[in-house]
Amino acid sequence: MALTKSRILVHLKSGPLNEDRIQMHELSVTESMLGVVLRHAQANNATKVTRINMVMGEMSTVMEDSVRFYFEIIGKDTIAQDAELNFRHTKLITKCKECGKEFEVVEYDFTCPECKGTSTEIISGREFQVESIEIS
Amino acid sequence: MEIEVLEGVFDANEIIAKENRALLDREGAFMINLMASPGAGKTSVIMKTLEGVSGDLNCAVIEGDIAGKVDSERIAAAGVPAIQINTGGSCHLEAKQINHALNHLNLEGVDLVIVENVGNLVCPAEFKLGEDLKVMILSVAEGHDKPLKYPLMFSECHVLIVNKIDLIPHTDFDVEELETTVLKMNPGVVIFRVSCRTGQGLQEWSAWLKKKVDTADKAT
Numbered sequence: 584m585a586l587t588k589s590r591i592l593v594h595l596k597s598g599p600l601n602e603d604r605i606q607m608h609e610l611s612v613t614e615s616m617l618g619v620v621l622r623h624a625q626a627n628n629a630t631k632v633t634r635i636n637m638v639m640g641e642m643s644t645v646m647e648d649s650v651r652f653y654f655e656i657i658g659k660d661t662i663a664q665d666a667e668l669n670f671r672h673t674k675l676i677t678k679c680k681e682c683g684k685e686f687e688v689v690e691y692d693f694t695c696p697e698c699k700g701t702s703t704e705i706i707s708g709r710e711f712q713v714e715s716i717e718i719s
Numbered sequence: 720m721e722i723e724v725l726e727g728v729f730d731a732n733e734i735i736a737k738e739n740r741a742l743l744d745r746e747g748a749f750m751i752n753l754m755a756s757p758g759a760g761k762t763s764v765i766m767k768t769l770e771g772v773s774g775d776l777n778c779a780v781i782e783g784d785i786a787g788k789v790d791s792e793r794i795a796a797a798g799v800p801a802i803q804i805n806t807g808g809s810c811h812l813e814a815k816q817i818n819h820a821l822n823h824l825n826l827e828g829v830d831l832v833i834v835e836n837v838g839n840l841v842c843p844a845e846f847k848l849g850e851d852l853k854v855m856i857l858s859v860a861e862g863h864d865k866p867l868k869y870p871l872m873f874s875e876c877h878v879l880i881v882n883k884i885d886l887i888p889h890t891d892f893d894v895e896e897l898e899t900t901v902l903k904m905n906p907g908v909v910i911f912r913v914s915c916r917t918g919q920g921l922q923e924w925s926a927w928l929k930k931k932v933d934t935a936d937k938a939t
Binding site (some may be wrong): 587608611612615616617618620623624627642643644645690691692693694700703710711712713714715716718719 | 720721722723724725726728729731732774791809810811814841842844845852866867870871873874902903905907908
């Protein structure tokens with residue numbers, strides 16, 4: 584079907600389109616994080632979430648301070664209100680696909696220090712994960 | 720009591736990205752996620768790409784902007800179906816917005832969907848949309864020192880388009896240094912030097928893209 588002649592223009596606004604309006608990066612990320620926490624807390628019949636343990640990779644674009652800031656606002660009046668946020672930061676580690684050496688990437692140079700290979704896979708440093716929660 | 724969760728915060732987005740991928744595969748459409756700073760020339764590159772592949776590929780465009788529909792009107796005026804997503808303040812597009820847009824587009828007969836992400840070098844890199852290729856544009860006016868400042872974007876992209884290459888004689892931009900830095904971060908990246916103003920490099924880019932889409936078609 585030739586589409587070049589048919590002009591369609593749909594204008595989608597994310598406000599009415601999405602129940603949960605997406606906002607700035609860290610707000611949207613913090614909302615996702617809270618969603619994960621509350622889902623697991625409810626599945627375990629928690630009445631209170633006291634601590635949230637997260638892993639944040641060096642290469643993640645998410646800022647810990649911003650997550651803390653937004654959590655204080657959006658965590659309010661949920662069972663996770665006042666939960667202690669704990670971040671474990673991981674270094675950027677990759678594994679050379681050619682010689683198998685695992686090495687820490689410094690200044691984003693992914694070249695293998697051992698064999699100078701350039702084909703690598705990231706082992707850690709890219710993640711932003713909820714590792715565990717403490718509930719009562 | 721401690722409960723093991725082990726769930727990525729971006730997992731929910733990635734599930735929808737996979738749904739988008741499946742939808743595009745069913746329809747036999749290829750999708751690129753075009754990312755760059757404001758003013759790098761995203762819309763100009765799209766217009767030139769549409770010209771470059773016209774007659775060979777049927778295209779549709781999804782435009783992401785904080786507000787307004789200037790870009791989608793420009794695309795639609797050129798006779799290509801366009802959908803405008805206004806993120807209303809958000810700095811990036813997420814998979815669910817693309818899902819809505821794909822469901823609004825008539826994908827029948829569409830070979831290539833180009834998504835123009837919100838102008839930003841940080842957040843869009845974190846959100847998978849279900850694309851086949853992440854394409855980023857860096858314009859000469861921005862400087863060659865950007866890769867180490869925005870490492871995720873430069874290391875995640877499959878293609879780097881260096882736009883406004885005609886401005887080089889007027890700047891200290893070192894294109895060789897840029898390419899050396901980016902290739903260390905991202906050895907598999909394919910780099911094109913282009914100018915939307917003079918047309919330099921655009922034919923190579925369009926021909927490369929066309930080949931990618933054709934190869935993907937044959938694979939499905």
